[in-house]
Amino acid sequence: MSNPSAAAVPPAPTGTRAKVSSRGRTANPVANANSDESDIPEFELFGAVGPRGLPPLTEFLDIWDVDMMKKQDETNKVLHHTASYHSDYLIVRRGQEFQVKITFNRPYEADKDKFAVEFVIGSSPQYSKNTYIPVFPTDERQSSWQGRIIQTSDNMLTMGIMPAATCIVGKYHMYVGVITPYGVRRTKRDKSRDIYVLFNPWAAADAVFLDDDAEREECVMTETGIIYHGAHDDIAEKHWNYGQFNYGILDACLYIMDRSEMPISNRGDAIKVVRKASAMLNSRDDDGVMVGNWSGDYTYGVAPTAWTGSTEILLSYASSKMPICYAQCWVFAAVFNSFLRCLGIPSRVVTNYVSAHDNDGNLKMDIILDENGRIDRSRTRDSIWNYHCWNECYMSRPDLPAGFGGWQVVDATPQETSDGFYRCGPASVHAIKHGYICYPFDAPFIFAEVNSDMVFYSRRRDGSLETAKVNRTHIGRMVLTKAAGTLSRRDITELYKFPEGSAEERTVLEKADLYSCIRETSNPPLADVDLLLSNMEVSLGDDFQLILTFVNRSNNRRTVEAYVSGTVVYYTGVTSSEFLFTTPTIKIGPGKSVKESVSVEAKKYMKLLVEQSNLHFIVTGKVTETGHIVTAMKVVRLHNPKLSVKVSGPFKVNEEMMAMVEFTNPFTTNLEDVNIRMEGSGIMLPKSKYYSLITGGSSLTWSEFFTPQRAGTSRLIATLDCPALRQVYGEAALTVDA
Numbered sequence: 244m245s246n247p248s249a250a251a252v253p254p255a256p257t258g259t260r261a262k263v264s265s266r267g268r269t270a271n272p273v274a275n276a277n278s279d280e281s282d283i284p285e286f287e288l289f290g291a292v293g294p295r296g297l298p299p300l301t302e303f304l305d306i307w308d309v310d311m312m313k314k315q316d317e318t319n320k321v322l323h324h325t326a327s328y329h330s331d332y333l334i335v336r337r338g339q340e341f342q343v344k345i346t347f348n349r350p351y352e353a354d355k356d357k358f359a360v361e362f363v364i365g366s367s368p369q370y371s372k373n374t375y376i377p378v379f380p381t382d383e384r385q386s387s388w389q390g391r392i393i394q395t396s397d398n399m400l401t402m403g404i405m406p407a408a409t410c411i412v413g414k415y416h417m418y419v420g421v422i423t424p425y426g427v428r429r430t431k432r433d434k435s436r437d438i439y440v441l442f443n444p445w446a447a448a449d450a451v452f453l454d455d456d457a458e459r460e461e462c463v464m465t466e467t468g469i470i471y472h473g474a475h476d477d478i479a480e481k482h483w484n485y486g487q488f489n490y491g492i493l494d495a496c497l498y499i500m501d502r503s504e505m506p507i508s509n510r511g512d513a514i515k516v517v518r519k520a521s522a523m524l525n526s527r528d529d530d531g532v533m534v535g536n537w538s539g540d541y542t543y544g545v546a547p548t549a550w551t552g553s554t555e556i557l558l559s560y561a562s563s564k565m566p567i568c569y570a571q572c573w574v575f576a577a578v579f580n581s582f583l584r585c586l587g588i589p590s591r592v593v594t595n596y597v598s599a600h601d602n603d604g605n606l607k608m609d610i611i612l613d614e615n616g617r618i619d620r621s622r623t624r625d626s627i628w629n630y631h632c633w634n635e636c637y638m639s640r641p642d643l644p645a646g647f648g649g650w651q652v653v654d655a656t657p658q659e660t661s662d663g664f665y666r667c668g669p670a671s672v673h674a675i676k677h678g679y680i681c682y683p684f685d686a687p688f689i690f691a692e693v694n695s696d697m698v699f700y701s702r703r704r705d706g707s708l709e710t711a712k713v714n715r716t717h718i719g720r721m722v723l724t725k726a727a728g729t730l731s732r733r734d735i736t737e738l739y740k741f742p743e744g745s746a747e748e749r750t751v752l753e754k755a756d757l758y759s760c761i762r763e764t765s766n767p768p769l770a771d772v773d774l775l776l777s778n779m780e781v782s783l784g785d786d787f788q789l790i791l792t793f794v795n796r797s798n799n800r801r802t803v804e805a806y807v808s809g810t811v812v813y814y815t816g817v818t819s820s821e822f823l824f825t826t827p828t829i830k831i832g833p834g835k836s837v838k839e840s841v842s843v844e845a846k847k848y849m850k851l852l853v854e855q856s857n858l859h860f861i862v863t864g865k866v867t868e869t870g871h872i873v874t875a876m877k878v879v880r881l882h883n884p885k886l887s888v889k890v891s892g893p894f895k896v897n898e899e900m901m902a903m904v905e906f907t908n909p910f911t912t913n914l915e916d917v918n919i920r921m922e923g924s925g926i927m928l929p930k931s932k933y934y935s936l937i938t939g940g941s942s943l944t945w946s947e948f949f950t951p952q953r954a955g956t957s958r959l960i961a962t963l964d965c966p967a968l969r970q971v972y973g974e975a976a977l978t979v980d981a
Contacts, residue, residue, distance in 0.1 A: 306345060363375050465584075520582055593634065792836055795831040803831070905944050
């Protein structure tokens with residue numbers, strides 16, 4: 244008996260798959276690739292050709308030459324602050340006039356001759372979408388870009404052209420078209436006349452205008468920076484080469500936009516550009532620039548701690564068309580910073596110390612203790628990052644009420660999805676500080692990173708939880724960025740929140756509650772015993788003493804049954820291994836203090852260390868007489884050995900110099916599979932050297948010759964990386980004369 248349903252199944256398709264196109268959906272395909280070129284005819288008829296063909300056009304202007312005035316020292320690049328870009332093309336900023344020189348076959352006659360300078364971007368350019376812009380030399384006819392004749396001399400004409408302050412950012416093709424009664428006669432397609440138009444933080448009409456000379460110089464023009472990491476009470480610095488002016492970086496940044504398939508017509512909107520880019524800088528969802536990896540296994544790529552700058556990452560992505568391995572938060576932030584500065588958007592890297600990752604929107608980090616006060620790691624799921632890096636970019640926010648423009652948080656680290664993609668921001672810093680977390684984009688998540696509560700719950704034998712202690716000041720301990728024009732750091736915590744415990748802070752938290760953030764409202768009684776952990780600076784491989792100080796503020800004797808746990812942790816707060824556990828009993832007289840010393844041996848933690856060599860100590864306990872909980876936590880950053888970087892030579896542009904990197908293995912054990920990387924903005928492209936083995940106690944020297952391409956102050960940055968030792972840095976400043 245036949246199966247009637249089988250007959251209804253169509254046969255499997257054979258042959259090649261049908262080509263997918265937009266035909267039948269739109270008359271013209273949506274232009275979403277700056278690299279696509281449009282076919283502009285050299286002669287465009289206004290009507291049909293007559294029976295005798297085209298009449299002779301010798302009486303009309305003929306274009307002999309177009310000078311883009313694109314040399315480094317010429318007016319265009321100097322006035323537009325683009326002379327630092329290593330490029331063969333003219334690069335200008337929107338909302339500001341640039342000049343071109345046009346040579347005709349005869350002198351230009353304004354009352355007789357008609358011509359236009361035409362700019363096109365993307366495929367199927369259209370006047371209505373501002374992807375085709377004709378610019379005319381007189382006021383009688385103008386488009387969104389303004390044009391004027393500055394000077395005429397014999398057959399040469401100098402024309403000033405001002406792109407609209409809201410125009411599309413990207414690479415345009417330029418033509419000069421002479422208008423005749425029969426049609427437009429254009430110059431041939433010539434790639435040397437392509438022009439890049441960028442955002443303009445110097446122009447008041449541009450959305451990214453930043454009216455602060457020092458901050459603008461730092462956040463747009465500075466090519467090297469400092470990224471802060473470590474712990475809030477033991478801050479570490481990492482120099483980074485943003486390299487936004489290096490050869491090929493601008494094209495790589497435009498390729499990122501093309502890869503995202505962002506419509507060309509949206510690329511003049513700074514809000515849309517940074518939001519799209521925050522998704523594209525990570526590879527989740529869209530095969531973006533970098534693969535995030537927090538596992539500690541970097542076998543098939545470069546460890547995040549080994550990178551020295553953004554250049555190699557961006558150029559490799561643009562050439563390979565594949566995500567680059569690997570990145571963590573500071574790498575995402577640093578490369579995003581290069582992208583933003585390259586396109587002309589003021590930006591800076593920001594580090595938030597003790598950063599909460601709130602994945603349920605309740606503004607709480609929940610820590611579960613057993614009935615004796617010991618942390619229950621099997622039930623404690625929330626983690627608190629030692630630090631987290633993101634970006635701030637500067638722009639107006641016409642989509643928000645007045646006053647919420649300025650610095651905006653954007654974050655490319657893939658933590659949580661936003662509208663279905665791993666991205667974050669832009670979110671107004673001013674809105675976060677004042678509790679307006681209803682404003683787009685992703686303000687509640689960022690608010691939680693700096694303002695969550697730590698809530699300790701005591702778990703009874705029946706499984707129920709009771710709030711034992713609430714710490715409202717531990718999260719968001721410090722927010723840092725590099726200070727403008729110096730190598731010092733700037734504390735910008737006050738931009739994100741009011742002082743802890745102030746009346747303004749309480750008002751903000753009440754406002755956040757109105758926007759569906761359920762905060763912890765209980766206030767369990769505080770213990771009358773304080774617990775403090777000592778500050779210390781410890782080198783990798785050292786034994787040391789952890790000092791616990793118990794202070795009895797009561798008039799009665801107190802006994803604390805304490806639990807001291809030492810774990811190796813990733814910088815995200817995720818526990819790798821516990822190497823220490825002890826349970827001292829502390830007796831404290833009325834109004835007295837007692838110090839308890841806990842020995843920490845290197846042999847117990849060294850073999851368990853993960854990449855950033857962080858040890859996390861948490862001390863909890865219960866006061867026997869009152870039942871109250873005492874807690875204290877501390878991250879100890881083990882200090883790694885340093886690289887020595889020295890530079891010698893004439894310190895002149897285009898004259899060979901030498902850089903020398905020196906390192907001594909301070910351990911008795913060998914270091915295997917060692918990679919050293921080095922680069923410097925404007926002076927040395929990324930270079931690397933591999934060593935299969937560095938025996939214990941031995942030293943190495945790596946010398947590399949380089950030729951500076953630009954004058955000015957720069958910095959050579961070097962890293963050493965191997966599976967057994969990460970985050971070893973060195974750097975040297977140098978000034979190159981012209």
